[in-house]
Amino acid sequence: MTCEEVKISLHDYIDGSVDLISKRDIEYHIRNCEICKKEYQKLFIFFDRLKKLPFVIDPPKDILESVRSELLGMSESSINTSKKSLKDTLRILKEKDNQEKQVNKKSIVFGRLKTRKVLKAHVLKRRDKSNIRNTLLTLLPLFVIGIGYFIYDLQKYNYPWSVRSLEGNQKINGNNLQNDLWNPGGVLSTDEKARAKVNVPNIGIIEVGYNSALILEKAKEGSNSIVMERGSIRVVNSTNMPSLTIKVGVHKILDRGGEFSVEADKLGNANINVKYAFVEIVFNDEHYFLKENYSCELRVGKEPGIPIHQNASDTLKNAVESFDELNGGDQALEKIIKSYRESDVLTLLALIPRVSQLQRQIIFQEISNHFPPPESITRAGIIRLDKDMLYKWWEEIEWQI
Amino acid sequence: MANENTTYINYLIDMSQSGRQRGFLELCEINMRNVFTVVYRLLGDIKAAKKITVKTFLTAWGEIKEFPRHKPFLQWIKGMAINFAMDELEEADKNRNTKLSAPTDADEVEFLGYQIKQLPLLEKTVFILHDLEGYSYSEIQTFFPNLIEDELKTILIQTRQQLISKLNL
Numbered sequence: 001m002t003c004e005e006v007k008i009s010l011h012d013y014i015d016g017s018v019d020l021i022s023k024r025d026i027e028y029h030i031r032n033c034e035i036c037k038k039e040y041q042k043l044f045i046f047f048d049r050l051k052k053l054p055f056v057i058d059p060p061k062d063i064l065e066s067v068r069s070e071l072l073g074m075s076e077s078s079i080n081t082s083k084k085s086l087k088d089t090l091r092i093l094k095e096k097d098n099q100e101k102q103v104n105k106k107s108i109v110f111g112r113l114k115t116r117k118v119l120k121a122h123v124l125k126r127r128d129k130s131n132i133r134n135t136l137l138t139l140l141p142l143f144v145i146g147i148g149y150f151i152y153d154l155q156k157y158n159y160p161w162s163v164r165s166l167e168g169n170q171k172i173n174g175n176n177l178q179n180d181l182w183n184p185g186g187v188l189s190t191d192e193k194a195r196a197k198v199n200v201p202n203i204g205i206i207e208v209g210y211n212s213a214l215i216l217e218k219a220k221e222g223s224n225s226i227v228m229e230r231g232s233i234r235v236v237n238s239t240n241m242p243s244l245t246i247k248v249g250v251h252k253i254l255d256r257g258g259e260f261s262v263e264a265d266k267l268g269n270a271n272i273n274v275k276y277a278f279v280e281i282v283f284n285d286e287h288y289f290l291k292e293n294y295s296c297e298l299r300v301g302k303e304p305g306i307p308i309h310q311n312a313s314d315t316l317k318n319a320v321e322s323f324d325e326l327n328g329g330d331q332a333l334e335k336i337i338k339s340y341r342e343s344d345v346l347t348l349l350a351l352i353p354r355v356s357q358l359q360r361q362i363i364f365q366e367i368s369n370h371f372p373p374p375e376s377i378t379r380a381g382i383i384r385l386d387k388d389m390l391y392k393w394w395e396e397i398e399w400q401i
Numbered sequence: 402m403a404n405e406n407t408t409y410i411n412y413l414i415d416m417s418q419s420g421r422q423r424g425f426l427e428l429c430e431i432n433m434r435n436v437f438t439v440v441y442r443l444l445g446d447i448k449a450a451k452k453i454t455v456k457t458f459l460t461a462w463g464e465i466k467e468f469p470r471h472k473p474f475l476q477w478i479k480g481m482a483i484n485f486a487m488d489e490l491e492e493a494d495k496n497r498n499t500k501l502s503a504p505t506d507a508d509e510v511e512f513l514g515y516q517i518k519q520l521p522l523l524e525k526t527v528f529i530l531h532d533l534e535g536y537s538y539s540e541i542q543t544f545f546p547n548l549i550e551d552e553l554k555t556i557l558i559q560t561r562q563q564l565i566s567k568l569n570l
Contacts, residue, residue: 056438074459
């Protein structure tokens, strides 16, 4: 490399955008050329000084307030504009109406002088009026139905949710309050010293642990949902038919009654633990079930992990973990089959869709030894992963464990 | 340059797109420092930077329904802010008759800041975007569609050399 080439390439070198060979060439040249070495040192000092410039600059404190007031001003002016245009329209219509009235008055006063043409115009006008009346009468039932539906829909709203502090102060939308109401769109957060209890109407309670952040997305009878950004929650139902969805990353956890807890990190990874009854997990439109005393891991972009019983042996837990991590693996499967107990059968059942056909046959036999499938479930159906059969068998085993 | 939108940011975008100002104001708060920083670096004046930052967020509110969901929100809003700041710089350059006087008792970092402020519009923008904001040449090219990447690279190298000589390194 010549000095001139090095002088130009030095910038790429310092930006870290040269390939390995050029990098070596430049470094070799710098070591052996005093002029280029000086150039490099100048650039180095320059970038060192550049780094000392503030990384971010604090904006004036009132800047957000300026945006807020401008936004409010924008919406008010749009309301005023629409009010003004409505006023103008009303004025024009009133003027037209007055003009028509004047014409009609004249026609009545000079009734005898009405020509056929004027009479014809009157008939047409009446026809128009009756057409409008008919249209309005046709639309009336639709309007009444619309109003009725609106009132019915209004009754289905299921908020606010009351929030009570269990420890420290929780925040709703950044406001530090001990007791507050949580509305849709609101963000409930706790720090490392705060815990809170949320009373969800018609569902039960949610205990929010330390360092948590939750967004109340929807609160309506039949569809309540919260987005879990991070932290931990414990859901305790007071109804058998709850309608609560907890969204963690790409996974949805559907509350099916009972009691369960969720711990999630900022990235959307989570751990679900069911204490009573069961929960349903939705990922890519596929449904997975988690029974009481079972837990499972949720990883971003991956289907839910294999469920594991809380009393499962450490060997089984390790084998399941390794199976989840490797997304399969003969050795892990062998360990699972060797170390499972009867209470772990739902772990085996969850493995069926994730193993080869041959392995499915082995697992089918293992489960059948403990819980023989009813007549509606066949070996062939399970091997070809018939969804209905897999679910029926899960239901059959679930109540027996 | 910018990261992907988090679930929360996407949620706030949804809120904003459905016309809820509260969600949008939360987006403003989250991105305010980053937007203000790039605008201030380009304009070098707190008052003008505040004006352009507010203008950027108000324009974004007007155009939030057209926000391209595949783009990181910060990249989108910063792009808008940079364009406004460049327009403002161009206008200011036309009206500027006198040169700023060099700070008398400035330390070396302040002096560098002053020298960056003195650069012409094109050189200043390319330098700030690449060396201070971490934009790639292809990203910078979106603001200067008439220039090819090699031209931008040449401008950057010349600007760096000019600054180095001003600093007497």
